[in-house]
Structures are given as structure tokens and as C-alpha cells.
Amino acid sequence: xxxxxxxxxxxxxxxxxxxxxxxxxxxxxxxxxxxxxxxxxxxxxxxxxxxxxxxxxxxxxxxxxxxxxxxxxxxxxxxxxxxxxxxxxxxxxxxxxxxxxxxxxxxxxxxxxxxxxxxxxxxxxxxxxxxxxxxxxxxxxxxxxxxxxxxxxxxxxxxxxxxxxxxxxxxxxxxxxxxxxxxxxxxxxxxxxxxxxxxxxxxxxxxxxxxxxxxxxxxxxxxxxxxxxxxxxxxxxxxxxxxxxxxxxxxxxxxxxxxxxxxxxxxxxxxxxxxxxxxxxxxxxxxxxxxxxxxxxxxxxxxxxxxxxxxxxxxxxxxxxxxxxxxxxxxxxxxxxxxxxxxxxxxxxxxxxxxxxxxxxxxxxxxxxxxxxxxxxxxxxxxxxxxxxxxxxxxxx
Numbered sequence: 201x202x203x204x205x206x207x208x209x210x211x212x213x214x215x216x217x218x219x220x221x222x223x224x225x226x227x228x229x230x231x232x233x234x235x236x237x238x239x240x241x242x243x244x245x246x247x248x249x250x251x252x253x254x255x256x257x258x259x260x261x262x263x264x265x266x267x268x269x270x271x272x273x274x275x276x277x278x279x280x281x282x283x284x285x286x287x288x289x290x291x292x293x294x295x296x297x298x299x300x301x302x303x304x305x306x307x308x309x310x311x312x313x314x315x316x317x318x319x320x321x322x323x324x325x326x327x328x329x330x331x332x333x334x335x336x337x338x339x340x341x342x343x344x345x346x347x348x349x350x351x352x353x354x355x356x357x358x359x360x361x362x363x364x365x366x367x368x369x370x371x372x373x374x375x376x377x378x379x380x381x382x383x384x385x386x387x388x389x390x391x392x393x394x395x396x397x398x399x400x401x402x403x404x405x406x407x408x409x410x411x412x413x414x415x416x417x418x419x420x421x422x423x424x425x426x427x428x429x430x431x432x433x434x435x436x437x438x439x440x441x442x443x444x445x446x447x448x449x450x451x452x453x454x455x456x457x458x459x460x461x462x463x464x465x466x467x468x469x470x471x472x473x474x475x476x477x478x479x480x481x482x483x484x485x486x487x488x489x490x491x492x493x494x495x496x497x498x499x500x501x502x503x504x505x506x507x508x509x510x511x512x513x514x515x516x517x518x519x520x521x522x523x524x525x526x527x528x529x530x531x532x533x534x535x536x537x538x539x540x541x542x543x544x545x546x547x548x549x550x551x552x553x554x555x556x557x558x559x560x561x562x563x564x565x566x567x568x569x570x571x572x573x574x575x576x577x578x579x580x581x582x583x584x585x586x587x588x589x590x591x592x593x594x595x596x597x
Contacts, residue, residue: 201432202254203438204252205252209420211423212392212420212423215396216395217393218418218419219419222302223237227277228278234302235247235270236270238302238303247266247304248302248305249266249280249303250263251263251264251283251285253297257288260287261290262280263280263283265280307413308414312415316338317334317335317336317412318334318337318409319393319406319410321405329359329360330357330358330360332364332372339409356368356372366391370383370387373387373390386412389410389419393407401427402425408424462495463494466493467520467522467596468492468520468521469493469515469523469554470514470523470526471496471498471507471514471523471527472496473532478495478526479495485524488592489596490592490596494514498510505544507540511548521554524592526559527558528561529563533562533563533564535567542571542572552578557580557582557595558582559582559587561584
């Protein structure tokens, strides 16, 4: 589950991570009030107005701006709230901004120049361990750094038996070129950041930038946080941070009816039981010359009601030109699935306007094929993987 920057910063702060302080506002008046309150609390004279959407690259899209007085706070907040923000991580339509974060200016003058770093905590899938990824080149173009100068990206793998050790935090601070008070501050920051990652059951913490201020404080200026959905039962307060306005509406609907659905960009809808088989089915579609339009796992049951719900979700995508149903009948009998497909098709009537290929394998597969073939509907049966691929290719051409 993705959350907003201001929510991520709340989690970080609760574990002792120093953050750029700010207040969320939902209209221009609230933004001005937040700026006044922030000035009283922090003494900041300038304020940063940040669009709160689930996407990176907000600065490049005009979603992060500096306000030098209260009039500019009001004007900028009014411009950003309600806009469709287009960034490198959104669609061409962008995402509508419903709220902004009014944050303190932390780039104030002092004894040294401010410096920006990149830091993230995530799972290193090649080693099966958590890792901290970091770089001296923080800021908006970290993707370019990774592509063109990968030697400037460092990683620190963490042994799950010991957790993050002090010498590792010190090595990170050293590799970032810090010394003196800034070195000590970075060590504390890294240790607190990793604790926040572990205790919140997150799958990603990305801080870009981590800032060394002109007076050698280390703080998180941004926070991109992804929480592990499977652990939300332990964090009821985090579950309340979910903003369904930022999520794909079809995926939200699927979750409400108990289906595992992920929207993709292809032209062949998939309905499968089991995540592994779903991945193999998407490969099958690509081999047949198509592109998967979704990942949809109906689970161990596939009665008429569940199949109908799955069909309706798939057909909400206008790009779908065919649907491939690929079910292995282990827990559920293939003939029951076939009957469910036939009943769902009849219930939906003209709502189904694309060909459907059904591949059923397992218990009573032959009986299931007979049910499909004798239904008189525009449904094509298959038994083998290759046969299903050929039929997908046939209907697409």
C-alpha cells in the first residue's frame, strides 16, 4: 500500500528520524493557516508547497514550488490543488491533486553548503536480505545517476540475524563523505531509518533527498513509503492512511469482492487460479503475439458469481480484444468451472463482446470441454497450453 509523503514522514518521525516539518492542507486558506503555524513553530520565513500524490518526479511536473511570503503560499496552493499533475511516473492524463504539504524551508544559509543524498531501504531479492541503497548524488535525477554513473550508487546488505550494525551505519556516513557533527548525525539517521522500516513492516522507504543542512543536521526532505499489505493487520493506524482516490478504481473494486487484480497495458484479459499459473499464462499470451491486459487470480473457487465478477472487471478495459481463462482443477473440479463460465456468459448477455478462450486442465477436464463446446456460446475450449496459445493467436489475427 502506497501512502503520501506527509504520512510517510509521520511514520519516520515516530521512530526518531528527523524530518522536514510540515502540515497538510486541502485548500488555499488551510495552506496559509498552515504556513503561519509553521512559522511560529520553526521560525521559517519561506515555505515549500508540495503536491501530495502517489507518484515521484513531482518537482519536474510543477508540483513542488517555493513560496517566499503568505501571498505566494495562497497563490501556489490554489494553483496546485485541483490540477492534474503529470510526472514521469504518471499516465499522460496525470493525477488530480487533492491536497498539498506546506513544509518549512530547510535550505537556509549557514556555516557550510547544504548537500543532498539519496537513500532507500528495500529487499535485495538476489540475496534475500534487506539492504540500504544510497548515493552522494541525491535530487531529482537519481534515475540518470543509476543509469550513467552506477559506481556512485552504494549498497549495504543487512544480515537478518543481527540487524543493521553500528559499523555499517558508520560506513554509510563515511561513503557519503561526511565528517564531524554531520557524520554523527548521519549515523543516527541511518539507524533510526532502518528501525522505522523494520518496525512498520514496510517494503520500501525511499528518501530523496536526505539533506545535510548548512548547520550539519541530517533530515528527510521527502518520503516515499510502501507498506506491506499483508502486515496491515498489525498496524490498524497505518491501514487508515489508505487513499483510494490514488488507486486504480478497478483494482479497488476487485479488492472489495476478494479478487487479486492488477491492471496492465495489453489487449488480452486473463482469468486464472493461482499466482504462478497466472504468470505462466501471461508468458503464454506474449508468445502468442498478444500482451496481457491484467493479472487476475480468482483463487480456489470459480463459481458463476465469481467468474461473472471477474469478466466484468476485465471488460472495463476498452483495450481488451480477447479473454483467456486458464484454470487448473485441483481443488475445484473443471466441470464446475466450465458450468460457472457458461452461466456467467448467459447472465451477462451482450456485455461480453470479445472472444473467450477457456483452457481447463485437471479433474473432469474432458467433461468440462464438452460443456464448453456444446454451450453454443462464443467460447473456445482448449486442453493443452499450446492449443490455448494457438487459439489466442487465431482470434487476435
